[in-house]
Amino acid sequence: MLSKCVFSAPLLLALMVWRLGEVAEACSCSPTHPQQAYCTTDIAIRAKVIGQKEVVAGNDNYGNPIRKIQYDIKQMKMFKGPQQEIKAIFTAPISPVCGVSLEREKEYLITGKLESDGSVHITLCDFIEPWVSLTVAQKRGFETRYETGCDCRIVRCASVPCAVNDPVECLWTDWITESTVAGPQTQHYTCIKRNDNSCAWYRGAAPPKTDFMDIEDP
Incomplete structure (x- = not known):
């Protein structure tokens, strides 16, 4: 005889909340005209990707490691941003949490956020395009x-x-x-x-x- 799996009301509610949490984590962005992207971004650069690796950037509130992808770049030109050369940019490891996938040896127009520690973070909501496609x-x-x-x-x-x-x-x-x-x-x-x-x-x-x-x- 096959056994039935019966969920109590509290457990069912917990599962529903957990599922909604998963959906809420999906990356969602509003369309942005490139002019808006330029005017609202912290940095806008033309850069070539020369390397990639996964790094750990501290821990979350539960002690779990926060993993990021670090793209090493060669900055070709700074259109907007600090008066310093940017040598690396960071993004989430997967696209559902807005992680960006870039190709090595390819040049991009990249906009992103300048963090308080001076690092640059990019997401799928930023305006990022291959330079040749502009x-x-x-x-x-x-x-x-x-x-x-x-x-x-x-x-x-x-x-x-x-x-x-x-x-x-x-x-x-x-x-x-x-x-x-x-x-x-x-x-x-x-x-x-x-x-x-x-x-x-x-x-x-x-x-x-x-x-x-x-x-x-x-």
Whole structure:
């Protein structure tokens, strides 16, 4: 005769809470325009991955070791960050907790958080892309252009109708018009302040002159 496995109510509740905890640990990120990534990040660099190893970074509250992946990098250029060379970046060991997987001998545009001890930590929610996959406008953006638009706000349109509520906002409509957040505005546009202090999308890598889009135009 097969025996039945019967759970008491408290045990069943505990299992449900444990399962919800597992789900809550999954990595979840909101889409971010690269300009937003630049303006809100602590560091933005172009770097080549030259090594990788697992390290232990202390213990958690229960005495368990906190494991991280350390990527040794060769910094090619600093776009934003401290006036010092960054030689390593750290991330969680697995993607469900936002760990980032990078390829050795490959160059990346990397944004991340500068910790109080001077180390740099990256997650799947940061803007991290192979350098060769960036458009000319995105490369120029990280070099000079995005910084000029940090006083503007980019508002993502996730469903229609949507509109800006302030002159300093630019409506990000790639998801609506292209069904992807990696559309033309992401690849080629920067939200920049005009002479009247309102903000509008500007396309291109050269300094803006008159080639602005209307603030309500995608």
